[in-house]
Amino acid sequence: MGEVRHSKFGVIIGGLILAASCTIEIGEAAEAPSGFVVTSTTFADGGPLPVRTAYARSPNFPNCVGENVSPALAWSKPPAGTKSYAIAMLDLENMVGDIGLVVYGIPANVMSFAEGEFNKASPNFVSGVGSRENPFWRGMCPPPGTAPHHYVFLVMATDLDPKALPPGLTWLELDGRLRKDRHLKDSQAIVGTFQRPQ
Amino acid sequence: MSKITVVVGLQDRGRVVGFTGVVAALACIASLASGAEQTTRLTGFMLSSASFKDGGLMPTRHAAGPPCGLNGPNISPQLAWTNPPAGTKSYALIETSEEGGAGLGTWRNNYSHGVGDVNLVVYGIPVSANAFVEGELNQPSPNYVSGKNRFGQGTWRGMCAPPGASAPHHYMFKMIATDIDPKALPAGLSFQDLIKRLEGHALDAAVLIGTFANP
Secondary structure, three states: OOHHHHHHHHHHHHHHHHHOOOOOOOOOOOOOOOOOOOEEEOOOOOOOHHHHHHOEEOOOOOHHHHEOOOEEEEEOOOOOOOOOEEEEEHHHHOOOOOEEEEEEEEEEOEEEEEOOOHHOOOOOOOOOOOOOOOOOOOOOOOOOOOEEEEEEEEEEEEEEOOOOOOOOOOOOHHHHHHHHHOEEEEEEEEEEEEEEOO | OOHHHHHHHHHHHEEEHHHHHHHHHHHHOOOHHHOOOOOOOHHHHHHEOOOOOOOEEEEEHHHHHHHHOOOOOOOOOOOEEEEOOOOOEEEEEEEEEEEOOOOOOOOHHHHHOOOOEEEEEEEEEEEEOEEEEOOOOHEOOEEEEOOOOOOOOOOOOOEEEEEEOOOOOEEEEEEEOOOOOOOOOOOOOOOOHHHHHHOEEEEEEEEEEEEEEOO
């Protein structure tokens, strides 16, 4: 029950952050032109993520089935003027998203990450925090009996210096920093699916 | 964070716990803590399409017309859904572009998991409906109530990916099973208004991804 109490507290804080960061903006017409491409050697866009990338089973997480290895990601043709990248991984079925990864401050010359590279600290990225306040990869763990969930990996090209943002930002905080001040030049998604083996 | 509640609930117990709070968070409501906890068995709720396969390219006939530099006839795709959770009385459907908003995620800050543009908002879909045929979302129908997309439109607004993009853009269809009467909500709700109204009434969601590249 301690877990639940903590969650409730988290809900309050989360709500305040959400409320504080609420802005509505209507205007842009079409989607941005760019040649920005994101790929993975671990999974195909729209295809299943391998079990090894799912979160690992433990007494607290009996429904999880994987090894929690972060997938490989690579990108090319960023927009001109890109100085750093940010990446977030979100579970689209979970309404507000179960956020498995928030990293940023990736220098412009770094355009790929190997499997497992988001499992530990690296000079190539600054850690934010995911849904479980996780600084590193926190793999998928959908409940049993559900249809495949969809996990979007958003790679965002920014004009921010790689050292501009402090560590520990949540997805909403990061999004606010990137979007509000127009530091986000373009973003490109790749989507993987995962269903717990029955 | 509110997501913690969801993760604990959905992932580790196979239940929806604190879903009220989750929906409230979507609408940027500060009073999340008031959300009562629910316990709902998940059922394998699933959304699919005969027009395209999950994660695959959507045909050009679903794309928007000339304003996008496209000749798309803007026909809404076929959609079908199965295994709604127990207690479902109506559905709501949204369609968003992950890369939209000039890459700036127009709505992203209000919808904390990365969507860009909101292209379709409909709801009040009776539980007796389990599919839309192609084109059904192009004109008013007794099978849904029109909300407003980011352009103020209440019907299908097709894909508008920019020409010359090397990679396809991703379009998310999200069907939300709710426990509210199909006639409960007024027409014309924005995405945000809808999510606010669904606070405490969303039972589960199913997602389908289509991609599109402007040839």
